[in-house]
Amino acid sequence: MExxxxxxxxxxxxxxxxxxxxxxxxxxxxxILLTGASGAGKTTLLSMLTGLLAPQEGAVLLDxxxxxTLGSGARDRLRGRRFGFVFQTLHLLPSLTLRQNIALAxxxxxxxxxxxxxxxxxxxxxxxxxxxxxxDALSQxxxxxxxxxxxxxxxxxxIVADEPTSALDDANAGAVMQLLLDQxxxxxxxLLVATHDSxxxxxxxxxxHLLPAEENAA
Amino acid sequence: MNAFSLALAAIRARGLQSGLCVLAGAAGIALLSAxxxxxxxxxxxxxxxxxxxxxxVGAKGSPLQLVLSSVYHADVPTGNIEAEDAERVSHxxxxxxxxxxxxxxxxxxxxxxxxxxxxxxxxxxxxxxxxQWNVPFEAVAGALTxxxxxxxxxxxxxxxxxGDDVHHFHNYTIVGRLKPTGTVLxxxxxxxxxxxQQLHGHPDADDDDAAEEMKIxxxxxxxxxxxxxxxxxxxxxxxxxxxxxxxxxxxSYEMARLSTALGLGRGLLTALGAGFVILSALMLLSVLAxxxxxxxxxxxxLRVLGASRGRLSATILSEALVLSLAGALLxxxxxxxxxxxxxVTVKSLGGMVLxxxxxxxxxxxxxxxxxxxxxxxxxxLVPAISAARTDIAALLARGRA
Numbered sequence: 001m002e003x004x005x006x007x008x009x010x011x012x013x014x015x016x017x018x019x020x021x022x023x024x025x026x027x028x029x030x031x032i033l034l035t036g037a038s039g040a041g042k043t044t045l046l047s048m049l050t051g052l053l054a055p056q057e058g059a060v061l062l063d064x065x066x067x068x069t070l071g072s073g074a075r076d077r078l079r080g081r082r083f084g085f086v087f088q089t090l091h092l093l094p095s096l097t098l099r100q101n102i103a104l105a106x107x108x109x110x111x112x113x114x115x116x117x118x119x120x121x122x123x124x125x126x127x128x129x130x131x132x133x134x135x136d137a138l139s140q141x142x143x144x145x146x147x148x149x150x151x152x153x154x155x156x157x158x159i160v161a162d163e164p165t166s167a168l169d170d171a172n173a174g175a176v177m178q179l180l181l182d183q184x185x186x187x188x189x190x191l192l193v194a195t196h197d198s199x200x201x202x203x204x205x206x207x208x209h210l211l212p213a214e215e216n217a218a
Numbered sequence: 219m220n221a222f223s224l225a226l227a228a229i230r231a232r233g234l235q236s237g238l239c240v241l242a243g244a245a246g247i248a249l250l251s252a253x254x255x256x257x258x259x260x261x262x263x264x265x266x267x268x269x270x271x272x273x274x275v276g277a278k279g280s281p282l283q284l285v286l287s288s289v290y291h292a293d294v295p296t297g298n299i300e301a302e303d304a305e306r307v308s309h310x311x312x313x314x315x316x317x318x319x320x321x322x323x324x325x326x327x328x329x330x331x332x333x334x335x336x337x338x339x340x341x342x343x344x345x346x347x348x349x350q351w352n353v354p355f356e357a358v359a360g361a362l363t364x365x366x367x368x369x370x371x372x373x374x375x376x377x378x379x380x381g382d383d384v385h386h387f388h389n390y391t392i393v394g395r396l397k398p399t400g401t402v403l404x405x406x407x408x409x410x411x412x413x414x415q416q417l418h419g420h421p422d423a424d425d426d427d428a429a430e431e432m433k434i435x436x437x438x439x440x441x442x443x444x445x446x447x448x449x450x451x452x453x454x455x456x457x458x459x460x461x462x463x464x465x466x467x468x469x470s471y472e473m474a475r476l477s478t479a480l481g482l483g484r485g486l487l488t489a490l491g492a493g494f495v496i497l498s499a500l501m502l503l504s505v506l507a508x509x510x511x512x513x514x515x516x517x518x519x520l521r522v523l524g525a526s527r528g529r530l531s532a533t534i535l536s537e538a539l540v541l542s543l544a545g546a547l548l549x550x551x552x553x554x555x556x557x558x559x560x561x562v563t564v565k566s567l568g569g570m571v572l573x574x575x576x577x578x579x580x581x582x583x584x585x586x587x588x589x590x591x592x593x594x595x596x597x598x599l600v601p602a603i604s605a606a607r608t609d610i611a612a613l614l615a616r617g618r619a
Contacts, residue, residue, distance in 0.1 A: 013612075043611065044611060047610065047611035048611075050522075052521070052522065052610045052611050053610070053611035072526065072527065073526045073528070076521070076524050076525065076526045076527075077524055077526075079522070079524055080523050080524015080525075081524065085522050085523070089515070093227075093516050093519065094231060094516075095227040095228050095230065095231030095516075096219075096227055100219060100227070103219065104219065104520070104523055105523055105524075107219045107220075108520055108523035108524040108525040108529075109523065109524035110524065150523075
C-alpha cells in the first residue's frame with residue numbers, strides 16, 4: 001500500500017543553495033536507506049516528508065492527501081500518529097521516567113496510551129525492570145532501545161530513523177538496526193533510514209542516494 | 219501527559235532554579251501583602267479609635283499632636299487646660315458628650331489616663347475581671363498591660379517607661395481588667411481624673427518642677443467631644459479656636475492629613491514590593507530563557523512526536539504559571555505571618571491593629587495571586603513564543619552534526 005509520495009520537492013535554506021530532491025514513493029513494509037554525504041539534505045528531506053518543513057516547491061502526499069494543505073495542528077497530529085522517529089542525538093526527556101518517555105509518543109499524538117503494548121515493548125527490549133528510572137540512570141544502549149520503543153508504540157505506518165547507528169560501536173549498531181527491522185516487520189511498518197554509516201548499507205531493500213549539495217543545486 | 223504534567227516534571231528536574239524563582243516571587247508578594255495588611259489594619263484601627271470622637275479640645279499647639287496624644291495616645295500632649303475652661307466647653311450647646319482626659323504619668327510605659335466611665339463606653343469596653351474604679355487611685359487595666367486585679371503600683375511622671383520620677387504619694391490599685399477592644403484602651407491604665415489631679419497636687423519635696431505639678435491639680439489634658447449635629451463638627455472648632463485660648467481639632471480631618479503624609483512612605487514601600495515582583499518576573503524570564511536553550515532538543519522532540527506549537531507554548535506558560543503561583547501563595551502566607559508578627563511585637567501597633575484579623579484571608583489575597591500569576595505569564599510570553607517558533611528541521615540537522 002502506498003503511504004507517502006513526494007514529487008518535485010525543492011527548498012532553499014537560508015544562506016545555502018536551492019536543493020532539489022528526487023521523487024519518492026514509500027509503501028508499507030518497505031526498508032529504504034537514504035544515503036548521501038553530509039549536507040546533501042538527508043535530514044531536510046526527512047523533515048519535509050514528515051510534515052516538519054514545508055517545501056518551497058513540490059508536494060508530499062500522505063495516505064493520498066497533500067500533507068501541506070492541512071492545517072498546522074492537523075499535520076502535527078497526523079505526524080504523531082503515522083510516523084515513528086528514532087534519532088542519533090534526540091533521545092529521551094531527562095525529566096521523565098523511561099515509561100513516561102515512551103508514553104509521550106501517544107500523549108503528544110493525542111492517543112490513549114496502550115499500557116499493555118507499552119509493557120510488552122519494555123519486556124521485548126529488555127527494559128522491564130527499568131521503567132521507573134530516569135534516562136541518566138540508563139546506559140546508552142538502553143536509552144537507544146527506549147527511543148525505539150517510543151517510535152513504535154503507536155504502531156506507526158512509517159518508522160523514520162535519522163542516523164540511528166552513527167554514534168554506536170559495531171555491536172550496538174547491529175543490535176539497534178536489528179531491533180528496528182524486527183519492530184518494522186512486526187507492525188508491518190515501512191522503515192526509512194537516513195544514514196552515512198557504511199555498516200548498515202546492506203540492510204536496505206532500496207537505496208535513495210542524495211547528491212552533494214553543489215551537484216544537487218539547481 | 220499534558221502540558222501541565224510536563225511542566226511539573228521540568229520544574230522538578232530543575233529543583234534549585236525553580237526554588238529560587240518561587241522564593242523571589244514570594245519575597246515580592248510577601249512584602250506587598252504585609253504592607254497592604256498592616257496599612258489597611260492601621261486605617262481601620264485609626265477609624266475605630268476615633269469612633270464617636272467628633273472634636274478634640276486641648277491646649278494651643280499642633281492640632282495633629284493634640285489628636286495623636288489624646289485619641290491615639292501616640293504623642294506627648296500639647297499641654298494642659300484649666301478645669302474651668304473644660305467645664306465651660308462641656309456646657310456648650312453644641313456638645314452632646316465631653317469626656318475629659320488627664321494625662322501625665324505612666325507605669326512601665328503604659329499610660330495612666332484619668333477620665334470618666336464615659337471613655338469606656340465610647341470604646342465599647344467591658345470588664346473581663348473586677349469592677350470599675352469608684353474612688354481615687356483605683357484603676358482599671360487595659361488588656362495588653364499584663365496587670366491583674368489586686369496589683370498595686372506607683373505611677374511614674376511622664377511617658378517614658380524608664381523614668382525615675384516616681385509618685386510616692388499614693389499607689390494605684392487595679393480593681394478591674396478590660397477585655398480586649400482592639401483600641402488604644404488595650405494599652406492604657408484608666409482611673410478617675412481626680413486620681414491624676416490629687417497625685418500632682420502633692421508633689422514630692424525634692425521635685426524640681428513642684429510648682430508645675432501643682433498646677434495640674436486643677437487641669438485636664440484634653441476633652442474628647444461628641445457633638446449634637448454634624449454641622450457642629452465644623453463650627454465648634456472654628457468657634458473655640460477663635461474665641462478662646464483653647465485648641466479644637468477634628469480627628470477625622472487631622473488623620474486625613476496624616477494619611478496623606480504617610481501615603482508617600484506607603485507608596486514607596488508599595489513600589490519596593492512591586493519592584494520585587496518585577497525582579498522576580500525577570501528572574502523567571504531568565505530561568506525560562508536559559509532552560510529553553512538547554513531544552514531546545516526536548517521541545518523539538520515533543521514537536522516531532524506530534525505536539526502542536528500551541529501545546530509547546532502551553533507547556534512553557536504552565537511552567538511559569540506554576541512557579542509564579544507557588545511563589546505568590548508562599549508570599550501570601552509569609553505576608554500574613556509577617557504582618558501578624560509585627561502586630562504582636564511592635565508595641566506601638568497595640569490597640570491599633572488586631573493581630574488575629576491579620577491571619578484571616580482577604581479579598582486582596584486573590585488579587586495578589588492574580589498579580590503573581592500574570593507577572594509569571596508575562597515573563598513566559600517571550601520564551602513561549604520562542605519555543606513555538608523553534609525551527610525543528612534546522613535543529614535536527616544541527617543536532618545530528
